[in-house]
Amino acid sequence: MENNLRKTVIIGSGPAGLTAAIYACRADLAPLLFTGSGFGGQLMLTSDVENFPGFPEPVLGPELMDRMMRQAERLGTEIVREDVVEVDFRNYPFRIKSLNKEVQTLSVIIATGATPRRLNLESEKRLMGRGVSNCAVCDAYFFKEKDVAVVGGGDTAMEEATYLSKFANKVTVIHRRDKLRASAALQKEAFRNKKISFIWNSVVDEIVGEKKVEGIIIRNLLTGEKSRLSVDGLFVAIGYEPNTSLFRGQVELDEKGYIVVRNETETSVPGVFAAGDVKDYRYRQAVTAAADGCKAALDVDRFLKTKEEYISQLQV
Ligand SMILES: Cc1cc2nc3c(=O)[nH]c(=O)nc-3n(C[C@H](O)[C@H](O)[C@H](O)COP(=O)(O)OP(=O)(O)OC[C@H]3O[C@@H](n4cnc5c(N)ncnc54)[C@H](O)[C@@H]3O)c2cc1C
Numbered sequence: 001m002e003n004n005l006r007k008t009v010i011i012g013s014g015p016a017g018l019t020a021a022i023y024a025c026r027a028d029l030a031p032l033l034f035t036g037s038g039f040g041g042q043l044m045l046t047s048d049v050e051n052f053p054g055f056p057e058p059v060l061g062p063e064l065m066d067r068m069m070r071q072a073e074r075l076g077t078e079i080v081r082e083d084v085v086e087v088d089f090r091n092y093p094f095r096i097k098s099l100n101k102e103v104q105t106l107s108v109i110i111a112t113g114a115t116p117r118r119l120n121l122e123s124e125k126r127l128m129g130r131g132v133s134n135c136a137v138c139d140a141y142f143f144k145e146k147d148v149a150v151v152g153g154g155d156t157a158m159e160e161a162t163y164l165s166k167f168a169n170k171v172t173v174i175h176r177r178d179k180l181r182a183s184a185a186l187q188k189e190a191f192r193n194k195k196i197s198f199i200w201n202s203v204v205d206e207i208v209g210e211k212k213v214e215g216i217i218i219r220n221l222l223t224g225e226k227s228r229l230s231v232d233g234l235f236v237a238i239g240y241e242p243n244t245s246l247f248r249g250q251v252e253l254d255e256k257g258y259i260v261v262r263n264e265t266e267t268s269v270p271g272v273f274a275a276g277d278v279k280d281y282r283y284r285q286a287v288t289a290a291a292d293g294c295k296a297a298l299d300v301d302r303f304l305k306t307k308e309e310y311i312s313q314l315q316v
Contacts, residue, residue: 004103005104006103007029007107008030008031008032008106008108008297008300009094009105010024011033011036011109011111012035012041012276013035013036014043014286015041015068016275016276016277016278016290017276018033018071019291019292019293020294020297020300021293022071022293022297024077024297024301025072029297029304030078031078031297032080033072035079035080038113039065040061040065040069042113042114042115042116043061043062043065043286044065046061046138047061047130048061049138050138051138064286082101084097085098087250088250089108089250089269094108107303108273109274109297110247110251110273110275111275111278111293111296112278113276113278114241114243115240116134116236116240117236117239119236121206123208123209124207127207127209127212131213131232132207132236133235136235137285140166143232144167145167145168146231147168147231148171148172148232148234149172149173149231149233149235150164150172150174150237151235151236153176153177153181154237156239157175159237161237162186164235165196168233171193172229173196173198174198174202175199175201176202178200199229201222203219203221204218204234207234213232213233215230216228241257242256244257244258244259251269252268258279259278259279261279271303271307273303275292275295275296276293
């Protein structure tokens with residue numbers, strides 16, 4: 001038996017990766033999980049999570065992830081706190097390498113998530129989860145009868161603005177161009193909505209507030225003029241970057257870089273599965289990512305059953 005040959009390796013420690021680990025343990029697959037340097041994933045960036053089932057009181061994002069991690073560890077997941085830096089899915093068993101570890105594996109679950117694009121302001125980082133958000137479905141509820149702004153002009157920005165208008169008093173969309181990129185239907189819906197207004201040809205230069213968002217400084221790109229808008233929340237909706245550069249040329253990606261899946265979790269390479277935001281730009285929720293992780297682990301178990309003869313020769 002080669003001691004670095006695993007039944008399954010999971011890449012990523014967000015809700016998708018850790019749920020996959022929990023299910024893989026229960027299926028007796030003794031998973032090894034690379035957390036990546038962004039341990040816990042996107043929920044580490046937020047404070048109160050109100051929509052994850054099982055928590056009648058709000059739970060802090062980092063606490064929720066810590067609980068998932070401890071559950072995965074208790075059930076037997078081997079955790080490696082490193083980034084994967086290289087994969088080889090062209091040969092079987094697959095090969096996965098981090099800075100200090102190299103393993104071979106009979107199956108892989110990719111759960112590397114996506115990274116929301118940032119404005120790259122110091123104040124954005126400081127006030128993330130304190131009025132700055134990337135997710136209206138998650139946080140709109142906190143802005144009942146308040147004034148908020150949305151940055152962006154694509155589909156996501158229009159969806160966020162329309163969703164926010166159900167709660168907020170007023171939604172101001174700030175877009176750097178003089179027209180939107182969003183689909184015609186989403187534009188129409190936003191233009192018709194009396195709560196939504198637009199500031200064109202403008203960017204957010206600064207977010208004002210020490211402990212919470214109190215306003216934003218907007219710069220008009222044509223005139224250079226700066227103005228302050230009082231808002232309680234700022235939703236940055238300028239897109240996501242799927243964390244897939246590592247997998248380019250190894251599994252099929254779509255034009256935006258997301259992993260293409262069939263039957264929910266199967267990538268273009270048999271034995272390599274994907275779960276969570278790395279392949280899902282539609283729902284982008286902790287609970288849907290967790291559900292995907294569960295599906296991927298069950299699919300790994302099924303896949304390995306088709307390899308039983310091969311595995312018995314290897315004695316994994
Ligand atoms: C500010 C904010 C607030 C949010 N609030 C909510 C909320 O209240 N409720 C809700 O349901 N959803 C919320 N979301 C969305 C939710 O966080 C995501 O949908 C969910 O985290 C996706 O889970 P995931 O496991 O697919 O990916 P992620 O959470 O993105 O995790 C990806 C993981 O992959 C790892 N990784 C990446 N590259 C590598 C590599 N090379 N090697 C090893 N590991 C790697 C990272 O370290 C990370 O651990 C919020 C998102 C943001 C940004």
